[in-house]
Amino acid sequence: MAALRPSMQAISTEPPTPLHLAYTEKLNAYMEQAVPQESKDRQQKRIAILSDLTSTFKQWVHSVCLAKGLAQPVAEAAGGALFTSGSYRLGLNEVGMDIDAVCVAPRMVTRDDFFETLKVILEDHESIHNLVAIAGAAVPIITFDYGDINIDLMFAQLPVDSVPPTIDINADSALQGLDTGTQRSLNGPRVTNLIERLVPQFDAFRQLLRCIRLWAKRRGIYSNKMSYLGGINCNLLCAFLCQLYPKACASLLLERFFFILKDWNWPTPIMLTPPTDAGYTDTDGRMYEVWDSQGRGRYDQMPILTPAYPSMNSSLSVSQVSLEVMRSEMAIAHQRVVSILAAGASDWAPLYEPTDFWVAHSKYLAVEVYVQGAPAGLQQDLVRSWVGYTESQVKKLVDFLSYLPLAALRLMPRKLPLLSVGAAAAPPADSASAPPPCDGGSYLIGFDVDKTRMQGGELHMTNKVEAFRAELYDRAANQAIVTATTAPFLKVRFSVYGSWKELPEAVLDAGLGGIANAKAARKRVLEARRREAAAAEASGAGANGAPEVEAVAGASAAASASSGEGGAEAAPGSEAVPEEVVLAAERGEEAAVLAWLDGGGRADATYE
Incomplete structure (x- = not known):
């Protein structure tokens, strides 16, 4: 393994001031209440x-070797090892955290064995349930709950006859x-393992x-799978900030995190150490591909590079749309952290609203995914997969809609x-022909209509x-x-919902804790928009400033939405948009349109 060095020089090596140490104590006290650490008993349960x-894995390796006709001494020497990674390995110990683990086997045991016979053993385990095997994923995985702890189990086959407990997977040569x-x-x-080596102050890193x-x-x-930050991305970004401020405490690191990343010049990559090419090859003799901004990496939106050889982009799924969402959230977060620190850091709740x-x-566009009418013994397996x-x-789908x-x-x-499917599936009280049972879940996409890009008055989805x-x-x-x-x-x-008021109660309950909280949140949104509109008008932007979006354009666009196979359809019973509101929208008078929407007016466009 090449010598490790940070990719950037530290911005400041100043130790924390007494004030920032006091702020950090208050921050840690808040976090202990917001995200409790697991008890010692629970931590011991994870170890068990x-x-x-x-x-179980070692016994399975032994049995596979015997089943393939290998001699008993060979089977006994085959061994096997299990390595953990991610936030659990970094010692966060938060309640409800899952565990990422990799099973490492010798050459005699294959990935097909893993998904065929070990899967069966795990399914029969009395403490394991909700098992899903995804053999076709980029990183093949078996995920399951062991009791109340989620486990993501991966498989690695090394070209060796024996995998002892002391095997060194950190050496680059292990990838040959x-x-x-x-x-x-x-x-x-x-x-x-490399993150742990590259972080200057591990306690501060863990707090951040x-x-x-x-x-x-x-x-x-x-x-990560939905184009945002996953555990690995958070780990790398926090480690990077700790390298830039190697002696800082958590409260300062938190402010610096948002300050630097809100304006980071993506796609300039973030890396903990410069990538190196160790020159090893895969099973087909091909050189491992190291991330390169001039190669495949030239299309990446938010490259956050892994430090281990071969370096790769851990945030490959990030799109231009999700990057803009994260940029906006980081800017909001920085404003709030600055305000919290200016007020003495006594209340960190605003950051975590x-x-x-x-x-x-x-x-809002709802995507409902479900299984309906499957045989009883097959239903739950199909739901999970x-x-x-x-x-x-x-x-x-977001990429398509963009x-x-x-x-x-x-x-x-x-x-x-x-x-909507669950309600539709409820059997009529006076009917013996109940629809087949269905089970699944929904995902929600929010959007506004950009009036400046509309061609005509119809939106076809x-x-x-x-x-x-x-x-x-x-x-x-x-x-x-x-x-x-x-x-x-x-x-x-x-299904498209024409406004937040049309969302089912289950959505508002899950997102904001009920309709009362939703109304209060909506009021805050409108007040913020009015302040922004007033500031824009005062600065001379007005209607000629930023592009008008659905908050203004939706009122006029909704009146002419078309339906069915052609695209979006105005929901049955939706109100006609008052002419004065349409005129206000055309003039760019946002306050008048927002007032109408908040008063119960609907900019409808539904599609199923």
């Missing part, structure tokens, strides 16, 4: 679970001759990381209950939605999720 999984799945699986613990994880979750931008996504948009697969693909004249497009990375639907089923068929047997039961439905 990992010990049981390690023992590996298949892609194994190399990517080993990347998890290798990266985690806890703060950023909670912030990202509360603000609705925590999910829930996102106003649920009431901030003019329209179909919903889990679709969850990883919903971000592509070509439409929309603004403030945003995917909420939270699974919601079924919104059907082509984009149907293109996503077709791609969704095609990819699922390639992964054997959709087959001739399962296809009749796997459903996806799209």
Whole structure:
């Protein structure tokens, strides 16, 4: 392994002031209340679970070797090891945290064995439930709950006859001759181990990381698979900030985190150490590809590079749309942290206020994913595979929609209950022909209509939605999720809600804790927009400033929405838009339109 050095020089090596230390104490006190650490008993339970999984894995390796006709001494020497990675490995110990682990086996044991026979053993384990195997993923994985703790289990096959407990996977030479799945699986613990080595003050890093994880979750931008920040991205960004301020305490690091990243010049990559090419090859003799801004990396939106060889972009799924969402959230966060520090850091709650996504948009597109009518013994397995697969693909729908004249497009990375399908599936009281049972979940996309990009008065979404639907089923068929047997039961439905007031109560309950909180949040949104409009008018921007979006344009656009297979449709019973409101929208008088919307007016456009 090459000598490690930070990729950038430290901005400041000043030690923390007494004031910042006092602020950090208050910050840590808030975090202990907001995100409690697990008790010692719970931590011991995790250790016991990992010990049981390690023992199960080694016994399985031994049995696979015997089943393949290998001699008893060879089977006994085959060994096997289990390595953890991610936030658990970094010692966060938060309540409800999952565990990422990699099973490392010798050459005699294959990935097919892992997904065929070890999967069966895990399914039969009395403490394991909700098991889902995803063999076709970029990083093949078996995910399950062991008791009440979620485990993500990956597999690595090394070209050796024995895997002793002391095997060194941190050495770059350990990657020689590996298949892609194994190399990517080993990347998890290798990266985690390097983060620990590259961070100057580990306690400060861990404190900052806890703060950023909670912030990202509360603000609705925590999910790598949905194009936002995942655990690995938060780990790397926090480590990078700690390198820039190697002696700073958590309160200062938190302010610097948002200050630097809100204006970071993406796609300039963030890296902990310069990438190196160690020159090793995979199982086919091809050189491992190291991230390169002139190669495949030239299309990356937000490159956050892993420090382990071969360096890769950990945030490959980030899109231009999700990057803008995160930029906006970081700017808001920085303003709030500055205000909190200026007030003495006695109350950190404003930084962690829930996102106003649920009431901030003019329209919402719900994607309902469910299984209906499957045989009882197959239903839950199909729900887990179909919903889990679709969850990883919903971000592509946002990409499709980004070509439409929309603004403030945003995917909420939270699974919601079924919104319309469940109600529709309720059997009539006087009918014996009840519809088949359905089970699944929903995902919500908020958006406004950009008046400046509209061509005509109609917004057609059907082509984009149907293109996503077709791609969704095609990819699922390639992964054997959709087959001739399962296809009749796997459903996806799209519904557009014309305003936040039309969202089902279950959405507002999940997002903001009920309708009363939603109304209060909506009021704050409108007040903020009025202040922004007044500031823009005072500065001379007015109607000639920033592009008008649905908050203004929606009122006039909604009146002429078309329906069915052609695109968006005004919901039955929706009100006609008053002429004075349409005229106000055309003049760019945002305050008048916002007042009408807040008073119960609806800018409707629904599509199913």
